[in-house]
Amino acid sequence: MRSIPEGRVTTYGLLAHYLGSRAVRAVATAVGKNPDAPRVPCHRVVRADGSIGRYSGEGGVQTKQRLLESEGVVIENGKIDNFDRILFDFSECTD
């Protein structure tokens, strides 16, 4: 997740796939159980349809949305605007 640049987001599916696991739900659960909010930009991980999803950190989804918008991500009607444009698929990730 630390490879995700500011203003970009990814989905649980892509994240799990990048990790080489098909356990999308397990990955999502792990992310949620270990809120590295201040350490890791877990708020840049959203659902596949562009919706925020959930957030276990302070303020919940509200904070998650504010963090994203603070990085330049535009969210409209609970969904990310230009989702397919700012979507980070790890293709430009060199790690």
Added chain:
DNA sequence: CTCGTGACTTACG
């Protein structure tokens, strides 16, 4: 071991 549940996803009606 079987069931239910979960920061999920895709497919079908």
Added chain:
DNA sequence: ACGTAAGCCACGA
């Protein structure tokens, strides 16, 4: 667009 079903892996009861 919305509800349901199924698939997925991990975890706890």
